[in-house]
Amino acid sequence: MSSLSLLLLLAGALLVLGLACYALLLWRRVWARQREQAHAAQERHQRLGGDLQLLAGSxxxxxxxxxxxxxxxxxxxxxxxxxLSQDARCEVFHRLFAATAHVPTHADWKALDKAARRQHEKHFNELELQHKAAARTAARWLLDEGLQQNPRHS
Known part of the structure; x- marks a missing residue:
């Protein structure tokens, strides 16, 4: 083999090695980002679980x-x-959400006249009378079982 062939072969091997090192560097960045995202998702899940416990208790x-x-x-x-949200024991939360989805919130609520507000409040009272026991049962289930048996599914 000529020295030119050896030189070209060595240059090619160095180029391949350099590209392999660069690829490894890029893959390490990808793996680090995946770990960060998994950690952030786990923290978010734990925070949401704590918020759910607080709301159900309240x-x-x-x-x-x-x-x-x-x-x-x-x-x-x-x-x-x-x-967990689609569990039949949480259905009452979906019902109440759907039953009140049309009600204005925040600034739109403040912009309503008193008669419209009273009409919505009357509807709220009716919904509360109708669903209070089921909502309390669902909240108790969430605290006692639902959130406990669900360390991570999302």
Missing amino acids: LLEGQLPLIEGAIRIKVLLDNYDST
């Missing part, structure tokens, strides 16, 4: 209005674990 203790609590729990459950 709902049971009467520190949170039933309708507001049910809406907040439903939204957090959807983000926490869609399978």
Whole structure:
């Protein structure tokens, strides 16, 4: 073999080695980013679980209005674990959410005239009378079982 062939072969081997090292560097970055994302997702899941425990406890203790609590729990459950959210024991939260989805919130609520507000509040009271026991049962189940048996599914 000529020295030119050896030189070209060596240059090619160095180029391949350099590209392999660069590829390894890029893969390490990908793996590090995946670990960071998994850690962030785990922290988010734990935070949502804690928020759900707080809301369910507050709902049971009467520190949170039933309708507001049910809406907040439903939204957090959807983000926490869609399978848990779709459990039949959580259906009441979905019902209350759907029954109040048309009600204006925040600034739109403040912009309503008193008659419209009273009409919505009357509807809230009817919903609360109709679903209070089921919502309390669902909140108790979430605290006692639902959130406990669900370390991570999302």
